[in-house]
Amino acid sequence: MHLQQKIIIVILVSIVIMGIIGIPIGNPKFVTNAIALESAFVVLAVFSLWRLKYVLVPNMIIAIIVIIGNTASPKHIEIMITFQPLENAVVLIVGGYLLQGLLLITNMIVFKNRKSLELKTK
Numbered sequence: 001m002h003l004q005q006k007i008i009i010v011i012l013v014s015i016v017i018m019g020i021i022g023i024p025i026g027n028p029k030f031v032t033n034a035i036a037l038e039s040a041f042v043v044l045a046v047f048s049l050w051r052l053k054y055v056l057v058p059n060m061i062i063a064i065i066v067i068i069g070n071t072a073s074p075k076h077i078e079i080m081i082t083f084q085p086l087e088n089a090v091v092l093i094v095g096g097y098l099l100q101g102l103l104l105i106t107n108m109i110v111f112k113n114r115k116s117l118e119l120k121t122k
Contacts, residue, residue, distance in 0.1 A: 018095030
């Protein structure tokens, strides 16, 4: 397993952990959507263990969607600006921007260098 693959898996697991923390403190109206999104990250983490090359593009797409979704939500912006409630703001900033940004950047680097990394094809 390449170092880049380990890094991507750690980022995905961190996103899942932030989601597990964030779902109970978030808006109960969106629990179903949140669980579906977290399930997608779990599946991406499992596939990253198995065949990293198959999840590079989906990782980038879902990271962009999450970042845009957080930015487009006036309620999320208000929480992050005012830090009210604090735990929601921390989850949104760390899980919705920091970890998603890391996932996006890391996947872009691996995608760019995928031929030289000799990612498993079997």
